Amino acid sequence: MKKISTRLMLLGALLVVSSIMFAACAAPTAEPQEEPTEEAEHAEDEEHDHTEDHVLAEGDVARGGKLYTKWYAALGLDKPTEDQPLWATQATNERTGADTWRCKECHGWDYIGADGWYNTDSSHYTGFAGVFEAQDMSAEVIVAWLDGTTNADHDFSVMGEDAMIDLATFLQEGMLDNRDFIDYETGIAITADVDHGKELYTSTCNVCHGEDGRAIEGLIIGAVLHDEPWVELNHLVRTGMPGTSMPASHDLGWSIQDVLDVLTYEATLPTEAP
Ligand code: HEC
Numbered sequence: 001m002k003k004i005s006t007r008l009m010l011l012g013a014l015l016v017v018s019s020i021m022f023a024a025c026a027a028p029t030a031e032p033q034e035e036p037t038e039e040a041e042h043a044e045d046e047e048h049d050h051t052e053d054h055v056l057a058e059g060d061v062a063r064g065g066k067l068y069t070k071w072y073a074a075l076g077l078d079k080p081t082e083d084q085p086l087w088a089t090q091a092t093n094e095r096t097g098a099d100t101w102r103c104k105e106c107h108g109w110d111y112i113g114a115d116g117w118y119n120t121d122s123s124h125y126t127g128f129a130g131v132f133e134a135q136d137m138s139a140e141v142i143v144a145w146l147d148g149t150t151n152a153d154h155d156f157s158v159m160g161e162d163a164m165i166d167l168a169t170f171l172q173e174g175m176l177d178n179r180d181f182i183d184y185e186t187g188i189a190i191t192a193d194v195d196h197g198k199e200l201y202t203s204t205c206n207v208c209h210g211e212d213g214r215a216i217e218g219l220i221i222g223a224v225l226h227d228e229p230w231v232e233l234n235h236l237v238r239t240g241m242p243g244t245s246m247p248a249s250h251d252l253g254w255s256i257q258d259v260l261d262v263l264t265y266e267a268t269l270p271t272e273a274p
């Protein structure tokens with residue numbers, strides 16, 4: 001609560017400062033002014049965009065990504081029991097209850113909804129659009145989507161304001177277009193360096209998952225790589241598993257190619273239980 005109001009005040013202050021600056025620029029000056037170069041004008045436009053039209057939320061990308069995966073698990077809240085109200089506006093995805101409240105269930109692991117992995121061929125198909133355009137939305141506009149202001153049936157305010165700011169941050173800074181990296185026909189990385197993936201796995205993932213990917217009871221990493229879509233695993237490795245201490249590759253400073261290299265290496269691990 002405090003955080004967002006501080007941020008809103010800051011935003012207000014920024015708007016005041018920028019309008020004063022604007023006024024100062026517009027006021028007639030004694031000195032004859034040179035015509036601004038095209039470049040300078042462009043730079044001014046960009047600055048303008050940033051302060052007034054595209055305010056960045058100051059949350060945490062990886063936390064926001066975990067909320068996108070399953071916000072109630074990430075926050076340790078009770079699972080919703082009823083269906084999300086908008087769920088009734090579709091009839092193709094037959095899941096019920098808590099799953100219907102997950103951002104990924106309606107907007108997709110790849111953030112492009114029905115245009116992506118959850119298309120008409122998927123049991124997850126809802127027909128709902130993605131959230132990719134939120135990249136260009138201002139923090140306030142995104143939060144207004146999340147707290148039910150824009151559409152009362154799209155109300156996730158039970159997660160609290162800090163969480164909504166984290167989600168806004170993820171939507172602004174954490175999304176990428178998986179189609180640039182993953183072949184949607186084969187479902188795997190377009191290019192990958194498996195040796196580099198092994199190095200990364202050994203230095204970072206080994207400690208919990210073990211050399212053969214079977215150290216965590218009930219989880220066989222090699223099998224997961226063949227059973228679950230890479231658009232999902234890409235999101236989970238980049239932002240971490242909700243409710244666990246698995247590190248987010250985003251916080252480790254890994255590139256998207258690093259993630260794909262590791263996934264490609266993990267796909268070579270044993271797929272059967274020991
Ligand atoms: C039950 C399905 C459902 C769930 C769950 C859901 N959304 Fe949505 N979302 C929608 C629909 C449908 C719309 C469009 C509604 C409208 O046009 O009024 C939408 C719109 C949006 C928009 C505006 C997109 C745009 O381009 O205008 C954002 C941002 C968004 N959702 C983010 C989220 C986030 C983050 C979550 C998880 C907390 C989430 N949504 C969960 C169905 C869902």
Ligand code: HEC
Pocket residue numbers: 201204205206207208209216218219221224228233236237241244245246247249262263
């Ligand atoms: C601190 C321990 C820890 C580290 C380090 C760790 N993980 Fe995990 N990982 C977990 C836990 C816990 C789970 C969830 C187990 C479960 O749900 O049964 C998990 C789950 C997974 C899954 C399965 C996802 C799914 O959908 O079931 C994958 C894939 C994965 N980790 C990849 C990685 C990669 C890649 C790395 C290295 C960047 C890594 N992990 C590092 C603890 C860790």
